[in-house]
Amino acid sequence: xxxxxxxxxxxxxxxxxxxxxxxxxxxxxxxxxxxxxxxxxxxxxxxxxxxxxxxxxxxxxxxxxxxxxxxxxxxxxxxxxxxxxxxxxxxxxxxxxxxxxxxxxxxxxxxxxxxxxxxxxxxxxxxxxxxxxxxxxxxxxxxxxxxxxxxxxxxxxxxxxxxxxxxxxxxxxxxxxxxxxxxxxxxxxxxxxxxxxxxxxxxxxxxxxxxxxxxxxxxxxxxxxxxxxxxxxxxxxxxxxxxxxxxxxxxxxxxxxxxxxxxxx
Amino acid sequence: xxxxxxxxxxxxxxxxxxxxxxxxxxxxxxxxxxxxxxxxxxxxxxxxxxxxxxxxxxxxxxxxxxxxxxxxxxxxxxxxxxxxxxxxxxxxxxxxxxxxxxxxxxxxxxxxxxxxxxxxxxxxxxxxxxxxxxxxxxxxxxxxxxxxxxxxxxxxxxxxxxxxxxxxxxxxxxxxxxxxxxxxxxxxxxxxxxxxxxxxxxxxxxxxxxxxxxxxxxxxxxxxxxxxxxxxxxxxxxxxx
Numbered sequence: 001x002x003x004x005x006x007x008x009x010x011x012x013x014x015x016x017x018x019x020x021x022x023x024x025x026x027x028x029x030x031x032x033x034x035x036x037x038x039x040x041x042x043x044x045x046x047x048x049x050x051x052x053x054x055x056x057x058x059x060x061x062x063x064x065x066x067x068x069x070x071x072x073x074x075x076x077x078x079x080x081x082x083x084x085x086x087x088x089x090x091x092x093x094x095x096x097x098x099x100x101x102x103x104x105x106x107x108x109x110x111x112x113x114x115x116x117x118x119x120x121x122x123x124x125x126x127x128x129x130x131x132x133x134x135x136x137x138x139x140x141x142x143x144x145x146x147x148x149x150x151x152x153x154x155x156x157x158x159x160x161x162x163x164x165x166x167x168x169x170x171x172x173x174x175x176x177x178x179x180x181x182x183x184x185x186x187x188x189x190x191x192x193x194x195x196x197x198x199x200x201x202x203x204x205x206x207x208x209x210x211x212x213x214x215x216x217x218x219x220x221x222x223x224x225x226x227x228x229x230x231x232x233x234x235x236x237x238x239x240x241x242x243x244x245x246x247x248x249x250x251x252x253x254x255x256x257x258x259x260x261x262x263x264x265x
Numbered sequence: 266x267x268x269x270x271x272x273x274x275x276x277x278x279x280x281x282x283x284x285x286x287x288x289x290x291x292x293x294x295x296x297x298x299x300x301x302x303x304x305x306x307x308x309x310x311x312x313x314x315x316x317x318x319x320x321x322x323x324x325x326x327x328x329x330x331x332x333x334x335x336x337x338x339x340x341x342x343x344x345x346x347x348x349x350x351x352x353x354x355x356x357x358x359x360x361x362x363x364x365x366x367x368x369x370x371x372x373x374x375x376x377x378x379x380x381x382x383x384x385x386x387x388x389x390x391x392x393x394x395x396x397x398x399x400x401x402x403x404x405x406x407x408x409x410x411x412x413x414x415x416x417x418x419x420x421x422x423x424x425x426x427x428x429x430x431x432x433x434x435x436x437x438x439x440x441x442x443x444x445x446x447x448x449x450x451x452x453x454x455x456x457x458x459x460x461x462x463x464x465x466x467x468x469x470x471x472x473x474x475x476x477x478x479x480x481x482x483x484x485x486x487x488x489x490x491x492x493x494x495x496x497x498x499x500x501x502x503x504x505x506x
Contacts, residue, residue, distance in 0.1 A: 047357070126344075129343075130342075133338065133340060133343075134336050134337075134338065134340040135340050135341075135342055135343070137311070137316045137336070137340065138334075138336060138340035138341075138342070138406075140314075140315065140316050141314045141315065141316065141332070141333065141334045142333075142353060142354040142357075142358070142406075142410075143354065143358055144353070144354065144357045144358060149357065
């Protein structure tokens with residue numbers, strides 16, 4: 001007897017539909033929380049104490065790993081670039097190229113990745129645990145708005161402190177690149193610093209800061225929203241955390257493309 | 266201050282979890298809600314407390330009344346110590362923050378901790394407390410706003426008999442002290458006997474028994490008899506729940 005539900009095609013379509021539904025649900029939840037957060041900020045319903053607490057966490061927790069990743073990446077680029085440029089007689093361009101690549105692209109994106117793995121995942125798992133242990137329900141019964149208490153401070157912390165993490169890690173990355181150029185291509189630090197300024201434009205710095213603020217707020221919103229909509233138990237906490245990380249990576253890639261298209265096309 | 270529930274209906278995925286539920290809890294009375302797991306007891310509490318919305322029906326209590334809920338697993342904020350947990354609504358709610366000074370908040374927290382017999386543990390975190398202590402801190406947090414309506418979701422679940430008795434005594438003590446209307450969702454006969462004035466029994470979203478504790482224990486209602494005797498045989502079929 002032919003049974004439609006047992007066919008591979010039916011099951012494939014069913015699974016695909018389930019994935020699409022899941023995708024749309026997550027997108028809807030993030031959109032709903034964005035509106036709630038925006039509404040709270042617009043009405044100045046901001047918990048300053050909690051915002052400061054989350055800002056401290058955002059900056060301190062992610063800074064060491066951001067410094068490590070951005071420092072290593074810029075050193076590797078300088079290591080690859082400086083000897084080749086020196087061979088072609090263009091060693092003086094090392095600083096310019098490093099600053100261009102680091103400020104415009106690598107430092108914001110690498111810092112964002114570090115923040116997703118360090119802070120975003122912890123936001124998601126923390127809020128998801130609160131959700132499955134009814135702590136969020138308890139807040140509702142106590143007439144404290146969980147979005148205002150949990151999500152708004154995190155989004156504000158991301159918006160204001162991701163640029164700080166970027167500035168510190170990009171500066172550190174450029175210093176690392178300078179030392180590596182000196183080591184691999186015998187480029188003097190003075191020459192490196194002089195050429196650095198040729199690739200560093202104030203406009204680029206402002207765009208990078210704006211991009212980082214957007215990245216920070218996006219990571220915090222997605223991570224918090226994925227945690228907030230968690231239902232079930234320990235398994236779902238894990239699923240939500242993974243979802244938050246994957247969605248944050250995806251969002252950063254999309255934002256990066258949007259910024260590149262808006263400002264450099 | 267009384268609590269009245271009128272014709273409450275709630276549906277999840279096309280399944281009626283609560284079907285035309287009506288009851289009234291007078292001031293200073295405690296209603297026990299019993300029934301199998303999945304019969305809609307916790308959903309009922311979540312609707313009364315405002316966590317969930319009803320599909321239709323009414324929850325009636327005087328405007329401005331405080332509704333508090335003690336959760337099954339306490340739901341204490343694990344990132345805050347006992348003091349901050351209890352003070353949470355006083356500190357975070359704008360209307361209450363304006364009303365009380367820090368000194369008054371400290372006094373209120375200490376007073377509520379004393380009411381549940383837990384003085385001197387303000388600095389401890391929830392993870393450092395036993396299950397029974399967590400429940401009592403949950404009670405203290407629930408009553409810190411001096412609520413007129415208190416909801417208890419399985420207050421003795423997972424506790425040993427002695428601690429359960431202590432918790433039941435606190436339910437009675439808090440009700441008398443605050444003169445509140447209370448709703449207790451429970452599976453435990455001991456809780457019904459010690460802490461409850463009258464009972465409703467839910468089965469598949471319907472009220473199948475409504476009466477005094479005496480009637481539940483000794484009456485002729487076949488649902489009540491099956492529940493009290495903990496029998497598999499009877500009108501309530503566990504397989505279909």
